[in-house]
Amino acid sequence: LKAGEEAPPPPVVHYHMNNVTTTADPIANRESILILTPLARFYQEYWDNLLALTYPHELISLGFIVPKGREGNAATAQLQERIKKTQAGTNKKRFASITILRQDEEPPLQSQAESERHAMSAQKERRAAMSRARNALLFTTLGPTTSWVLWLDSDIIETPPSLIQDLASYDKPIIVPNCFQRYYNKDKEAMDVRPYDFNSWIDSPTAQNLAAKMGPDDILLEGYAEIATYRSLMAYMADPRGDPKQIVSLDGVGGTALLVKADVHRDGAMFPAFPFYHLIETEGFAKMGKRLGWGSWGLPNYFVYHYNE
Amino acid sequence: LKAGEEAPPPPVVHYHMNNVTTTADPIANRESILILTPLARFYQEYWDNLLALTYPHELISLGFIVPKGREGNAATAQLQERIKKTQAGTNKKRFASITILRQDEEPPLQSQAESERHAMSAQKERRAAMSRARNALLFTTLGPTTSWVLWLDSDIIETPPSLIQDLASYDKPIIVPNCFQRYYNKDKEAMDVRPYDFNSWIDSPTAQNLAAKMGPDDILLEGYAEIATYRSLMAYMADPRGDPKQIVSLDGVGGTALLVKADVHRDGAMFPAFPFYHLIETEGFAKMGKRLGWGSWGLPNYFVYHYNE
Ligand SMILES: Nc1nc2c(ncn2[C@@H]2O[C@H](COP(=O)(O)OP(=O)(O)O)[C@@H](O)[C@H]2O)c(=O)[nH]1
Numbered sequence: 001l002k003a004g005e006e007a008p009p010p011p012v013v014h015y016h017m018n019n020v021t022t023t024a025d026p027i028a029n030r031e032s033i034l035i036l037t038p039l040a041r042f043y044q045e046y047w048d049n050l051l052a053l054t055y056p057h058e059l060i061s062l063g064f065i066v067p068k069g070r071e072g073n074a075a076t077a078q079l080q081e082r083i084k085k086t087q088a089g090t091n092k093k094r095f096a097s098i099t100i101l102r103q104d105e106e107p108p109l110q111s112q113a114e115s116e117r118h119a120m121s122a123q124k125e126r127r128a129a130m131s132r133a134r135n136a137l138l139f140t141t142l143g144p145t146t147s148w149v150l151w152l153d154s155d156i157i158e159t160p161p162s163l164i165q166d167l168a169s170y171d172k173p174i175i176v177p178n179c180f181q182r183y184y185n186k187d188k189e190a191m192d193v194r195p196y197d198f199n200s201w202i203d204s205p206t207a208q209n210l211a212a213k214m215g216p217d218d219i220l221l222e223g224y225a226e227i228a229t230y231r232s233l234m235a236y237m238a239d240p241r242g243d244p245k246q247i248v249s250l251d252g253v254g255g256t257a258l259l260v261k262a263d264v265h266r267d268g269a270m271f272p273a274f275p276f277y278h279l280i281e282t283e284g285f286a287k288m289g290k291r292l293g294w295g296s297w298g299l300p301n302y303f304v305y306h307y308n309e
Numbered sequence: 310l311k312a313g314e315e316a317p318p319p320p321v322v323h324y325h326m327n328n329v330t331t332t333a334d335p336i337a338n339r340e341s342i343l344i345l346t347p348l349a350r351f352y353q354e355y356w357d358n359l360l361a362l363t364y365p366h367e368l369i370s371l372g373f374i375v376p377k378g379r380e381g382n383a384a385t386a387q388l389q390e391r392i393k394k395t396q397a398g399t400n401k402k403r404f405a406s407i408t409i410l411r412q413d414e415e416p417p418l419q420s421q422a423e424s425e426r427h428a429m430s431a432q433k434e435r436r437a438a439m440s441r442a443r444n445a446l447l448f449t450t451l452g453p454t455t456s457w458v459l460w461l462d463s464d465i466i467e468t469p470p471s472l473i474q475d476l477a478s479y480d481k482p483i484i485v486p487n488c489f490q491r492y493y494n495k496d497k498e499a500m501d502v503r504p505y506d507f508n509s510w511i512d513s514p515t516a517q518n519l520a521a522k523m524g525p526d527d528i529l530l531e532g533y534a535e536i537a538t539y540r541s542l543m544a545y546m547a548d549p550r551g552d553p554k555q556i557v558s559l560d561g562v563g564g565t566a567l568l569v570k571a572d573v574h575r576d577g578a579m580f581p582a583f584p585f586y587h588l589i590e591t592e593g594f595a596k597m598g599k600r601l602g603w604g605s606w607g608l609p610n611y612f613v614y615h616y617n618e
């Protein structure tokens with residue numbers, strides 16, 4: 001400061017939370033959205049898909065959390081290179097702001113091959129670590145003016161460009177599309193699709209009974225032959241010729257792509273890293289939402305696609 | 310923008326979480342602290358006490374959440390008047406930043422008399438509303454560089470000026486002083502002190518058994534003659550001639566003054582507005598901390614004082 005100059009006073013900000021709307025027409029109402037991505041690996045297709053979203057980019061903030069270690073370093077470098085171009089002052093499609101958090105912990109599994117990640121024995125520790133990463137990202141990036149939070153995994157490589165508007169149009173507290181995967185079907189000798197995420201489901205009496213008999217620290221996982229839960233999985237409700245606007249009420253949700261009204265998080269809904277009603281991470285989040293009075297919904301015939309290793 | 314000028318690129322920020330330390334010597338390590346206050350009424354003595362804290366004010370950010378309605382309007386006006394002076398550019402003791410959130414809801418109880426607030430029947434609804442207010446404040450103000458969060462109620466009117474350093478020196482995830490109240494003791498014809506906050510306690514087999522027999526939505530409240538829990542209350546462990554450095558491990562904590570390592574919140578620990586192990590709000594928070602691996606501690610002989618209506 002020069003002589004006679006006063007230091008600028010530090011920021012004092014005053015927010016009226018009833019000015020932060022969350023409506024079925026978020027573009028007309030200029031609603032801010034925070035896209036949160038836990039990112040262990042960078043995929044160019046994810047970035048391209050993100051840039052292609054037609055929601056006004058000046059209303060979108062991005063938040064990433066990247067694990068410590070060699071893989072995390074590589075992912076950060078790739079991400080920063082893309083950000084440099086995207087956020088250039090000359091780019092009209094740049095985003096409102098971007099935050100990158102580097103974790104001080106390595107992921108519990110060094111190797112991230114799909115088969116290993118999905119081994120049932122590894123799931124509890126892995127999903128607890130994912131919960132902590134999601135919470136750290138959420139708690140440090142959610143602001144007073146955020147209307148919506150879109151959780152989007154870094155390996156979601158294809159969504160409709162109108163993803164945000166489409167999901168928001170249902171005006172639901174928590175809403176999840178159906179996460180599929182493209183693959184080469186050898187029998188048909190053609191590209192095909194198959195379900196990927198089994199965490200979006202409607203509860204069943206069988207699952208309730210299984211849970212009732214479990215120890216307090218046990219979790220009930222979905223999508224494993226070892227435990228038949230007889231839950232109704234949204235993955236299997238898909239009908240490519242069905243109504244894309246069909247909507248179902250859910251008890252568990254997956255987090256590969258997941259739109260949440262920011263008020264749900266502000267009320268305290270987070271991703272439990274501990275068994276919560278024998279559920280963990282995104283499935284536990286849906287249950288916690290319900291305990292706070294916020295329901296979860298799914299779109300069986302509205303698809304997003306996961307990378308295929 | 311003038312011709313030929315480029316718009317400034319929007320902020321891209323990159324945080325390394327292992328640079329955010331949380332140590333027993335937070336001043337030496339220049340650790341940032343966020344003081345969070347749910348504020349339904351403004352007390353001059355609270356503000357004077359806050360200003361007297363000797364922790365470097367440039368490392369302190371303040372966050373307030375104020376309810377909607379007439380009382381909230383009055384409290385906001387008083388707060389803003391004090392802030393104007395305190396944050397003046399000429400004031401060397403000003404704080405790093407201040408955020409005020411105005412809720413879009415009125416408190417469930419219009420009248421806030423101590424006797425009414427504390428009626429057992431009103432507690433569940435009231436403490437659920439307090440939980441939501443605390444969570445909204447926490448989720449929207451916690452930043453990536455915050456090391457500590459100090460919860461401080463607006464009616465805490467007297468603490469040691471070294472409160473933050475003193476509590477931090479124990480290097481505990483969650484630590485709570487003993488919250489007392491000054492009053493005129495008619496028998497002694499002199500000012501005296503008495504316990505105020507009964508939410509800091511060590512669990513008992515009786516309380517565990519009571520909880521085990523409760524319905525899933527029941528909560529076990531502390532400090533009510535109607536339910537004898539036989540928990541060990543920190544309020545009754547106080548010994549004015551005892552060691553001020555005595556520390557005990559706790560299972561429930563009160564929130565009138567409460568120091569929390571920011572990582573505890575980042576892991577997902579919040580204030581449950583629903584019964585969590587039959588506990589709610591700050592008591593539920595301690596339990597959630599424990600589920601995430603973070604213990605709670607109390608200082609029976611280190612006092613802060615609550616306003617006396
Ligand atoms: N920050 C962080 N992100 C991770 C970690 N492990 C996985 N991820 C990311 O979290 C998301 C989900 O993980 P992924 O392994 O794809 O889960 P799956 O598809 O359900 O098997 C992806 O975006 C990953 O890049 C981790 O330890 N830390």
Ligand SMILES: Nc1nc2c(ncn2[C@@H]2O[C@H](COP(=O)(O)OP(=O)(O)O)[C@@H](O)[C@H]2O)c(=O)[nH]1
Pocket residue numbers: 346347348349350374375376412415416417421426427438439442461462463464
């Ligand atoms: N934002 C907000 N703050 C509140 C509300 N009700 C109480 N408070 C504040 O929350 C703190 C605790 O409430 P108080 O009524 O003093 O609780 P008690 O001392 O435990 O009976 C105080 O700082 C109050 O000013 C509310 O509805 N909204």
Ligand SMILES: [Mn+2]
Pocket residue numbers: 153155306
């Ligand atoms: Mn994945």
Ligand SMILES: [Mn+2]
Pocket residue numbers: 462464615
């Ligand atoms: Mn009080």
